Amino acid sequence: MPSAAGGGAPGVVVGEDGLARPVWASVDPMLREYYDTEWGMPVRDERGVFERLSLEAFQSGLSWATILRKRPAFREAFAGFDPEVVADFGDDDVARLMADAGIVRNRAKVLATIRNARATLALRDDPEGDLAAYVWSFAPGDTPRPRTVAEVPTTSPESVALSKALKRKGFTFVGPTTMFALMEAIGIVDTHLLDSHRRGSSGVWTA
Secondary structure (H helix, E strand, O other): OOEEOOOOOOOEEEOOOOOEEEHHHOOOHHHHHHHHHOOOOOOOOHHHHHHHHHHHHHHOOOOHHHHHHHHHHHHHHOHHHOHHHHOOOOHHHHHHHHOOOOOOOOHHHHHHHHHHHHHHHHHOOOOOOOHHHHHHOOOOOOOOOOOOHHHOOOOOHHHHHHHHHHHHOOOOOOOHHHHHHHHHHOOOOOOOOOOOOOOOOOOOOOO
């Protein structure tokens, strides 16, 4: 069983492997694997950012564990989150998705994903570049340095600005909280706790 990190910050536990993680990533093997290998690592390609933006939108109001368990089904249902394919989805595809028990069957979020795919294609003509370049252009000059989970912010001035900018570009389900979660997930900010073994692992920020 994980034990509280001796002398460490509240919310960090040391597992049997001797590595310190936040509580949310310390028990469930799936979440631990995601935390150890993926969360917070830089994602700079269009499809990768589109997938994570889409999944963050589907996560709204739900647990991330629910979305992560369904991610293989999401990828199959949404053609690997290829924005060019998803942008062409029509009524038959919406009906197919709404009948797919493997994903979150929320019509508003399904329609938002299709709309966001079309907005993603339109962004390719933007001076800032494609979706990935555009999102990364909102990177802050500094990153949070939380010692406890309670110190991890849920929004930032940059996530608010990104939310507003994407909405102007035709995106939906891109509120400031969702955009901050996206920024955490793809490495734009590092909100790993200072005592976590993952702190600074993205290479974007020093510990």
